[in-house]
Amino acid sequence: MENITIIGAGTMGNGIAHAFAQKNYNVTIVDISNENLDRAIATITKNLDRMVTKEKITNEEKINTLKKITTTTDFDSGVKESDLVVEAATENIDLKLKIFKDLDSICKDDTILATNTSSISITQIANKTNRKDKVIGMHFMNPVPIMKLVEVIRGKETSDEVTNLIMTLSRKLDKIPVEVNDAPGFVANRILMPMINEAIHTLNENVSDVEGIDTVMILGMSHPMGPLHLADFIGLDVCLSILEVMYDGFKDEKYKACSLLVDMVNNNTLGIKTGQGFYDYSEGPRNKKVAAQFRK
Ligand SMILES: NC(=O)c1ccc[n+]([C@@H]2O[C@H](COP(=O)([O-])OP(=O)(O)OC[C@H]3O[C@@H](n4cnc5c(N)ncnc54)[C@H](O)[C@@H]3O)[C@@H](O)[C@H]2O)c1
Known part of the structure; x- marks a missing residue:
């Protein structure tokens, strides 16, 4: 080749x-x-x-x-x-x-x-x-x-x-x-996306804030990066599309995307690629939370 x-x-x-x-x-x-x-x-x-x-x-x-x-x-x-x-x-x-x-x-x-x-x-x-x-x-x-x-x-x-x-x-x-x-989401996203979606539900229900949720997963689970930061990195539109394919493929409510994710994508708040996601990247590396405005 x-x-x-x-x-x-x-x-x-x-x-x-x-x-x-x-x-x-x-x-x-x-x-x-x-x-x-x-x-x-x-x-x-x-x-x-x-x-x-x-x-x-x-x-x-x-x-x-x-x-x-x-x-x-x-x-x-x-x-x-x-x-x-x-x-x-x-x-x-x-x-x-x-x-x-x-x-x-x-x-x-x-x-x-x-x-x-x-x-x-x-x-x-x-x-x-x-x-x-x-x-x-x-x-x-x-x-x-x-x-x-x-x-x-x-x-x-x-x-x-x-x-x-x-x-x-x-x-x-x-x-x-x-x-x-071959199965919806294969292995990587079958396991990753429900976790990211759950982190977004946790934020939407005000259980903690963006940094709180990410810090729990970094320090508590030894993840190198929190799930909300990772979602920004992947692209929120990509996360939503993957969840939709899995929801369609398995016909199981557990893959239904959180409304906060849908709202953010509709608002073109897609993560690093648009400069804003759960964090703000407009001045370089993430520096402040922006998701609060989308909460119920
Ligand atoms: N973002 C991630 O972390 C990630 C990780 C693994 C796999 N993927 C997968 O990789 C693929 C691309 O994702 P991405 O995050 O790079 O998306 P992206 O939105 O950053 O880029 C997509 C690109 O495709 C181009 N495009 C659209 N229609 C086209 C066409 N007909 N011909 C040629 N180019 C066209 C767009 O102009 C854009 O430049 C998706 O299938 C995604 O699921 C993404």
Whole structure:
């Protein structure tokens, strides 16, 4: 594998592009927005600069990594020479189904089509293609250049060969892959999202404030980051979409999103990416609570 295309230049897309480019793969990022593509390159540059400062990579490695990345808004030219496509577009089922149908008709016959979806069925996505054996979940964690885990999700018809290839490729990126089966939310979000949702209920019911809830989970459970801060980091819209997929998939009330989360998303208060979530990031790192205004 040499040519990797990433669909989507958002939080995850830029991190996945960074991880592949740093290992010398030719990376093309495709997005519908030039502004998002520019922002992705700026973020990758900033993250590489930080790695140079911390002496984790040399300046030459930084320059070489950036040289391996190209960007385009032209979907067809961005995917047609690709050996592997990793789709990391917005978590919306109709969008992903359309992207995979298009990928199947434009990509080479042997191109592997992976999705970074957090929750949507790999089997359902694969069913939109004529290569169900070559469709797989490759679920990176945020921030991709730092987090070691890749959840590798087999659809119903994903072949052993493709699964083994993606497991090996993940290791080449210095990641640790874990193979899981296809179910709403897979393993990571099946367990994480109910906890985040419960933290939001706890806040909404005024059991404690944002910092109180996060501090209990950091100091009491040895979590490196509180659930509300983590939700800001993931993106509140992404959290809501994942909960909706799990609620739909399991038809179980326990996955129903808290009304506070829905209100915040409707208000475009999406976490770090919009500068405000449970914390305020407008002046850099989080510095004050903002969620109180949304409480009942
Ligand atoms: N945010 C996280 O922590 C996280 C972690 C793991 C997995 N994921 C998953 O990764 C995927 C991307 O999430 P994100 O947080 O990066 O989202 P994001 O909102 O930050 O970025 C999504 C990007 O997709 C682009 N896009 C939308 N439609 C497109 C199309 N038709 N073609 C090309 N690009 C298109 C948007 O312009 C945007 O730049 C989702 O499936 C999400 O569930 C997110």
